[in-house]
């Protein structure tokens with residue numbers, strides 16, 4: 001009896017396993033179109049630097065001093081399968097309500113778009129040298145999670 005899923009043979013060698021993985025990955029990409037990741041975190045935590053490292057190009061402005069990134073910027077990898085949203089970092093002292101309302105708006109707006117425009121997961125950057133996680137950061141992470149996005153904490 002078939003349940004629509006390909007049965008995985010139990011005697012696969014490493015080449016067989018690799019080719020099975022490639023086929024399944026291709027199927028997943030074909031159904032999703034593009035996987036979109038959003039990068040969040042406080043200003044200066046290294047969001048744009050990480051984006052540039054992933055794309056191996058200085059496509060986003062980075063730097064010290066004043067917050068650099070404004071709004072939410074969408075970058076598409078030339079391979080067509082990866083999109084990254086680089087976000088404006090929040091500054092200590094900004095009210096939690098303002099930050100969380102902005103986040104809610106961003107994520108819900110993305111849900112209104114086509115599946116290949118939606119935010120599918122989030123990275124939340126924390127500067128390891130801070131050695132603390134502020135209440136506002138915890139609330140931010142909880143809010144992303146409550147919006148249904150898997151959140152991965154990244155130490156920069």
Ligand SMILES: Nc1nc2c(ncn2[C@@H]2O[C@H](COP(=O)(O)OP(=O)(O)OP(=O)(O)O)[C@@H](O)[C@H]2O)c(=O)[nH]1
Pocket residue numbers: 041042043044045046047048049050061062063064066067068069070087088089090156
């Ligand atoms: N040593 C070190 N420096 C980093 C790292 N990530 C970022 N930086 C530096 O930290 C500074 C801020 O980095 P950005 O990438 O502009 O930070 P951002 O989170 O995008 O900042 P905003 O756009 O203002 O929110 C830059 O001078 C980077 O070179 C890291 O992992 N290690």
Ligand SMILES: [Mg+2]
Pocket residue numbers: 047048049061062068069086087089
């Ligand atoms: Mg930035």
